[in-house]
Amino acid sequence: MTGQAKGGRRDRPWLMRTYSGHSSAKASNELYRKNLAKGQTGLSVAFDLPTQTGYDADHPLARGEVGRVGVPICSIADMETLFEGIPIAQMNTSMTINATAPWLLALYVAAAERQGATPAELHGTTQNDIIKEYLSRGTYIFPPRPSLRLTSDMIAYTVRRIPKWNPINVCSYHLQEAGATPVQELAYALSTAIAVLDAVRDAGEVDAAEIPAVVARISFFVNAGIRFVEECCKIRAFTEMWDALTAERYGVTDGKSRRFRYGVQVNSLGLTEQQPENNVQRIVLEMLAVVLSKSARARAVQLPAWNEALGLPRPWDQQWSLRIQQVMAFETDLLEYGDILDGSPVIAAKVDELIAGARAEMARIEELGGMVEAIESGYVKRQLVASHTARLRAIESGEQVIVGVNAFRESEVSPLTTGSASILKVDGAAEREQIERLRGFRGRRNPDEVELALCGLVEAAKNGANIMEPSIRCAHAGVTTGEWAEALRDVFGDYRPATGIDIGSHSLGDPARIDELRRRVRETSNAVGRHLRLLVAKPGLDGHSNGAEQIAVKARDAGFEVIYDGIRLTPAQIAVAAMEEGVHLLGLSVLSGSHLGLVESVLAELRERGLGALPIVLGGIIPDDDADELRARGVAAVYTPKDVDMNRMIGEMVDIIRETSGLAPFGRV
């Protein structure tokens, strides 16, 4: 149906969410209540990295990360605090949680039960897509196969016990944030869905007749970039492909169960540090792509804020983004019409092109043995790194225009960014207080009950019984997040996925500059006697790997021998690697905000091994004040998202090595 809706009837708008949470359960609870009062219609919980990777607040790896990028949830007590005064049964809650998803769902169910609700009443979503964690998001714990088994346990449990729950949100969002093209997003997200559904089917807990019900509960979390026509078509392609896939592969006959249900967060990778006010236009256009098609409209939308590349958003910044959605939904006439793109030959042709590309790539994945094999072999990760390299080369060369970055750079002074107060600063006391709360909680529980509950968990993990019931028992017994994850680590082991940086050097950028860099690397290698070696390392729990990967690839292309061991290393591991590998330079990358503490610890570990003179550079989300402080502590250079000229950075790194060895610097490349 096209044309204006009758009687001024408008479609119901999508769910409007703001991804938030910080410091503590109490502080986050206050924030949520305020957001709900402002008209937000659902909650989207951001957890801190220790919670996402299964460590308690007092674990050494959690140092500096507690409450920083999300809310710390160590136990049922924290979960109850998070929802104090918020009736869980009436909430639609989205939880961005993956490796520890069964546990956070268990805590959520247990907290709801303590509020007097039953599981069957609950609505919401757990992200729970482990595959994209290996590819982009980085909060994996166990190897792929046991992880998928946990996913399939959760699906089997919720389909029966919490029928309105979305147990998994298959994410293409994070793939685009790691550089994926629209075709890759389509292909890898749908291949992931296949891997998950096959796992559920093969696990045998739900019988064949229930599979359509399972399919109907699968939802997606999609990205929308700035090429909004193409993005609009991508969404339509998703809709068509999912419809066909669920009918053909899983025999779902009911058309409604084959609907591609999805939420969106629009692209953040393209949001810039330079002239950050321009990000608002970007966000609006990106959002348009996913709400424009009535037949493929997003169910839920959350938007990043204008200051995305500067640091965490403050409540006011998030309010601005919420208002963008509200203007779109309530002021414009968008929701009064049928699908305005139906019948457009241009759109149809683009959709077909995307589908053809995605089908070809999905066939490739099948050929490799499916998504799990393609993860284990590193194939998919390499494809993503290669796409991201191509994207950055295009920006570097100016072929892809980014206003304020490689074009139209001159700017008046922005009143928005004057002073360092334009981002949220997390209270340093949050970590200490959380640790105190956790220790208090541990002291109050019944150790025998905890022990018994954990035994039940381990047994289920080993014998293949569904993990959810024992997890809920653990929640009630007072097991902590770290204990739950540790118990399963003992059974399943830890996993480190492929880094994907071993790609060919096809897109090198400006050949003259790369040749010049190679000459400098060669000459400096000769002068210092050994081939230049660079250790690129990511300390802490931070999973943002893009920058480190791209620096590693670029440095390799410039002639460095590069050692990069992936994310989540301790300062001690990094210092040991620097010594054993005899590197000339250490490049750290930290985007999680915990750079001050982490750099300090790395420096201390280096000194302890007699490497105090090893030069260090740092890249990431580093506010100016902190950058000054770090340089004062001896960091040779600090880079942030505005440094997009990687050739220049590599040139400077060569010069830093030269200066350390008493050689004259070459200067600008």
Next chain:
Amino acid sequence: MPANARPIGEWVSALLSGERRAVADALNVLDDRRPAAVAIAGKLLAALPTERIEHEGQIIGLTGPPGVGKSSLSAVLIAAWRTQGKRVGVLAVDPTSPLSGGALLGDRLRMAQGAPDPGVFIRSLAGRGEIGGLAALVLPMARVMATAFDVVLLETIGVGQSEVDVALHSDTTVLVVQPASGDTLQFLKAGVTEIPAVVAVNKADLGRPARKARDEMEAALRYAPMADWVVPVLLCSALYKSGVDDLVAALERHRLLLSQTGRLRQRRRDGVAAWGLRRLREEFGRHGVEILGGADSVLARFTEGDAPFYDVLEASRAELLQRFGSRTI
């Protein structure tokens, strides 16, 4: 002047006591091409205790196609040796990009897990493209590591020269294969690939195809018997840590065989001799080797007598330099 060079005697005792910083410094100086460093490296190599580098420890070469799980397997082997109290040094070789001269060295990712262990030392090496470039380095580096650690593990992609080098530089070579590895099998049958001491069929967790690969390997190796050693073909899974005990036991049996039959010293000397011959040939050409009495005679210089290998090399060089006059310096 290379940084952190120390008095040679002190350095060697530090190596013998397994001091990690001393190992790192030694590897750096071996890698250093500046004349001053080359001189120090020579002194250091010449001072390595013969007893240790000819009779003790075990140098194990792990080879196999890309991605079969050599590094993952190294990790589980390391863990097994550590529980036996053995200290382990690893040299992991990755290929270099012929265009840029750069390399991505990614083997630590799977090997260096958990809290740093003072009993494990990993150095990654780039293949460096140049023929013989790597070979020139690996042997001395392995000797330094063997001075400091009980077990030395060499990981290389088993293709071309590096595979030959591994065979040359290690006491015990392990060929790692995976299910459906037809190529490797063909190479073995055709004699292109050196017969390893042990074959490990990794990724046994994949089930039937792994067992099939083992059966095929066993059949292929039946036609290449060695006098007193039957090449074990073992199923293992680095991911699920299964089959590791058998692999560790097979490696230990091979070590005992070599050392009890006196072949350990012989094998190490042969390796050094081949290495020395190659270095001389690279520097002075075929003609130079002829002057020294031909390849066999050069090899004999290294394998016979008790002089430390580096002294033999230097003596031969000196001889040739004198013959060639100043032209070659």
